Amino acid sequence: MASMRAARVLFLLLALVVGLSGASVPPDPVACAHGTSDCTVSNSYGAFPDRTVCRVANATFPRTEQELVAAVAAAAAAKRKVKVATTYSHSFPKLACPGGRHGTIISTERLNRTVTIDKGKRLLTVESGMLLRDLIEVAGDAGLSLPHSPYFYGVTIGGLLATGAHGSSLWGKGSAVHEYVVGVRIVTPAPASQGFAVVRELGTADPDLAAAKVSLSVLGVISQVTLVLQPLFKRSVRFVARDDSDMAEKLAVWGGLHEFGDVSWQPWLGKAIYREDGRVDVSTPGDGLNSNLGLRAQPTAEIISARAEAERLQENGTDIDRCEAARRAVVEAERMAFGFTNDGVSFTGYPVVGFQHRIQASGMCIDGEEDGLRSACPWDPRVRGDFVYESAISVALRKVPALVADMRRLRDLDPSAFCGMDAMGVLMRYVRASSSAHLGKPEDSLDIELIYYRSYGDDGEPRAHADVYDEVEQMALRKYGGVPHWGKNRNFAFDGAIAKYPRAAEFLEVKERYDPDGIFSSEWSDQVLGISGSPSVVRPGCAIEGLCVCSEDSHCAPEQGYFCRPGKVYTDARVCRFQSGRHTDEIASL
Ligand SMILES: Cc1cc2nc3c(=O)[nH]c(=O)nc-3n(C[C@H](O)[C@H](O)[C@H](O)COP(=O)(O)OP(=O)(O)OC[C@H]3O[C@@H](n4cnc5c(N)ncnc54)[C@H](O)[C@@H]3O)c2cc1C
Numbered sequence: 001m002a003s004m005r006a007a008r009v010l011f012l013l014l015a016l017v018v019g020l021s022g023a024s025v026p027p028d029p030v031a032c033a034h035g036t037s038d039c040t041v042s043n044s045y046g047a048f049p050d051r052t053v054c055r056v057a058n059a060t061f062p063r064t065e066q067e068l069v070a071a072v073a074a075a076a077a078a079k080r081k082v083k084v085a086t087t088y089s090h091s092f093p094k095l096a097c098p099g100g101r102h103g104t105i106i107s108t109e110r111l112n113r114t115v116t117i118d119k120g121k122r123l124l125t126v127e128s129g130m131l132l133r134d135l136i137e138v139a140g141d142a143g144l145s146l147p148h149s150p151y152f153y154g155v156t157i158g159g160l161l162a163t164g165a166h167g168s169s170l171w172g173k174g175s176a177v178h179e180y181v182v183g184v185r186i187v188t189p190a191p192a193s194q195g196f197a198v199v200r201e202l203g204t205a206d207p208d209l210a211a212a213k214v215s216l217s218v219l220g221v222i223s224q225v226t227l228v229l230q231p232l233f234k235r236s237v238r239f240v241a242r243d244d245s246d247m248a249e250k251l252a253v254w255g256g257l258h259e260f261g262d263v264s265w266q267p268w269l270g271k272a273i274y275r276e277d278g279r280v281d282v283s284t285p286g287d288g289l290n291s292n293l294g295l296r297a298q299p300t301a302e303i304i305s306a307r308a309e310a311e312r313l314q315e316n317g318t319d320i321d322r323c324e325a326a327r328r329a330v331v332e333a334e335r336m337a338f339g340f341t342n343d344g345v346s347f348t349g350y351p352v353v354g355f356q357h358r359i360q361a362s363g364m365c366i367d368g369e370e371d372g373l374r375s376a377c378p379w380d381p382r383v384r385g386d387f388v389y390e391s392a393i394s395v396a397l398r399k400v401p402a403l404v405a406d407m408r409r410l411r412d413l414d415p416s417a418f419c420g421m422d423a424m425g426v427l428m429r430y431v432r433a434s435s436s437a438h439l440g441k442p443e444d445s446l447d448i449e450l451i452y453y454r455s456y457g458d459d460g461e462p463r464a465h466a467d468v469y470d471e472v473e474q475m476a477l478r479k480y481g482g483v484p485h486w487g488k489n490r491n492f493a494f495d496g497a498i499a500k501y502p503r504a505a506e507f508l509e510v511k512e513r514y515d516p517d518g519i520f521s522s523e524w525s526d527q528v529l530g531i532s533g534s535p536s537v538v539r540p541g542c543a544i545e546g547l548c549v550c551s552e553d554s555h556c557a558p559e560q561g562y563f564c565r566p567g568k569v570y571t572d573a574r575v576c577r578f579q580s581g582r583h584t585d586e587i588a589s590l
């Protein structure tokens, strides 16, 4: 998704060219009113999908595994709800919230050391709170590479595993990081006779590892992770833009042709940008760096004015204005090679060749020295800046041609409806079926990601062409059986998701054994795992925020002209569509 952030930085391009040395590091997601008690927990955007504030009674910040065991034991002894937060907590859904007001939050921010590195066996063991940034650097320094990762390095190994995070690849075991995990140490609740908490060491021979790798954090707290790495390699990257007429056929072969290939599609331009990205020998010349434009620090003033412009385009802009802004953003991002440089400073031409750990992920906005909020990540919640929905749905590869054909039909009805997306458009990445994680992808898939405007209004305000985004998401999930990324998406996407995982029962069996009292389970995890309740929230206006799929007009914003209507291509979809004038909606509802 990293490369997709370009649209929202459209108005910041001058600052981007200059680059910034300082940058305020993002805030801690855990904030306590008194010492370590009376706290709130948020994600790095300062808002969960339902916009509720998550409260906990107290927070602990263990520095060692013993302290971690003590924290879990204290919660287990008292049967208190408990959840894990990380340095920045970048997941969108309400995963990190224990629920209620009396829970405990355990932060892994101080569990960030390297435990062991075995260069001969290429094994790296780190504490679970280590940022991906530090992990890939440690690996690189030892002459090793983590072959795949998310595109943003501000996430922790514990958090990215819990949500099944991935890059893009169909080669070998594919792009999900958990495929490269060969061991974890996990702290789980235990009977009083065992001191209320135990450390379980799970290796590849232990079937429980398949549950612990991608766990939505309902099993306990992962203390350490062991990854099997590869000898250090370099990558050679090139972006090629083409018209999208043969995109469905190209998507079918692209993942086979390029080890790290992905595709971003700008439906409104009839264009797709293909990432040609493959492994090259470490002796190949080049010291390229991926410094993604949208993940760089921006001056706060620019973040605010970019958001003001985005709000103006939403509220008062025309399709022509929005499409022109989107077109300019793509042109600029392409001109700046999406932030890639050949030597860490400037871009002189493709291919960009560089070490895996300098290419696989970026996120410079978390790297700077504190500068009193003069600059920040574009989505820093202390600034009224970038605020978006991020939907990512993995659809089985064999169904992708039909999905793309449907999306093209929808596009052809009104290309400008798609102009409100993030400039890079629809990012499409490959992920292989997981045989090693119960909650990994059930099939070889293409992950389809849409990022788009979210309003700051308390209940969410209707967006231009919201119906088209809703229809695409419902199509991917319902017509084509896609699964939502556990760490992204709006509530409705999780409705029925667990039924798409053939080994969900095996996962739940481990959960029952590890945490019979469910202290690591929350309302949200119970809803998502199909244990109780539904992830959808049904109330007036709920479909505007994606909390539900509308079934009646009141779920949209009828007073503002948004009514619940069938999709235009996928007619089983129910979407909030703008219809001016009473007469038209009377006709449409007939
Ligand atoms: C800018 C940006 C770019 C992104 N790019 C990608 C991408 O390219 N590919 C992709 O797949 N995803 C991507 N993501 C999503 C991201 O990978 C997930 O949201 C990930 O879960 C965030 O990790 P985190 O460390 O911030 O975890 P958090 O959000 O803090 O935690 C996620 C879950 O894991 C649990 N958890 C954390 N640590 C532990 C532990 N030690 N033991 C048990 N449970 C734990 C938490 O309780 C929570 O339930 C991106 C997100 C952002 C913001």
Ligand SMILES: *[C@@H]1O[C@H](CO)[C@@H](O)[C@H](O)[C@H]1NC(C)=O
Binding pocket: 037, 057, 058, 102, 104
């Ligand atoms: C956390 O709060 C609970 C009350 O909700 C209290 O019983 C417990 O002792 C507190 N733990 C710590 C470590 O402060």
Ligand SMILES: *[C@@H]1O[C@H](CO)[C@@H](O)[C@H](O)[C@H]1NC(C)=O
Binding pocket: 109, 110, 112, 113, 114, 134
């Ligand atoms: C661990 O985190 C601390 C505090 O953020 C940081 O100063 C330190 O460099 C990190 N250590 C490692 C090994 O990454």
Ligand SMILES: *[C@@H]1O[C@H](CO)[C@@H](O)[C@H](O)[C@H]1NC(C)=O
Binding pocket: 308, 311, 312, 315, 316
């Ligand atoms: C849209 O236009 C109205 C009327 O001119 C104005 O009051 C409002 O502030 C504008 N909205 C934005 C976000 O610019």
